[in-house]
Amino acid sequence: MSKSLALELSNYGAKLIISSRNESVLNEVKNRCKFPENVVVLLLDLEDYKSLPTKVVKAILFFGSIDVLVNNEGIHPDRFAKLILKAIKNQKEEVYIVRAKEKN
Known part of the structure; x- marks a missing residue:
C-alpha cells in the first residue's frame, strides 16, 4: 500500500496491515499514521511464494478478517x-x- 494511501486511510481510523520487505520504512509509515495503534507491520516478500500462505493467515489473525486488499507491488x-x-x-x-x- 502506498504511504499516502495508508496515511489517508488512517485519518479515518481504518485498521491497516502494511507490508513490504523493508521494515524500517514500514515502521516510519506506521509512526506517521494518525492512529498507529490501528496499524500492523507485516514483513512480506512476494517473491517468496512458499511463505505466502503463512503470511495470509497471519494477516487475517491480526484483525479477524480482511475487508479490502490493496496490492500496490x-x-x-x-x-x-x-x-x-x-x-x-x-x-x-x-x-x-x-x-x-x-x-x-
Whole structure:
C-alpha cells in the first residue's frame, strides 16, 4: 500500500496491515499514521511464494478478517532487469537439462 494511501486511510481510523520487505520504512509509515495503534507491520516478500500462505493467515489473525486488499507491488527498474536476467538464465539451464536428457 502506498504511504499516502495508508496515511489517508488512517485519518479515518481504518485498521491497516502494511507490508513490504523493508521494515524500517514500514515502521516510519506506521509512526506517521494518525492512529498507529490501528496499524500492523507485516514483513512480506512476494517473491517468496512458499511463505505466502503463512503470511495470509497471519494477516487475517491480526484483525479477524480482511475487508479490502490493496496490492500496490512495484519493482525498481534495476531489480526488474536482474529478475529478467535471472529468468532467462534459469530458462537456458532448463533447456540444457532437457537436451541432455534427450541425448541419453
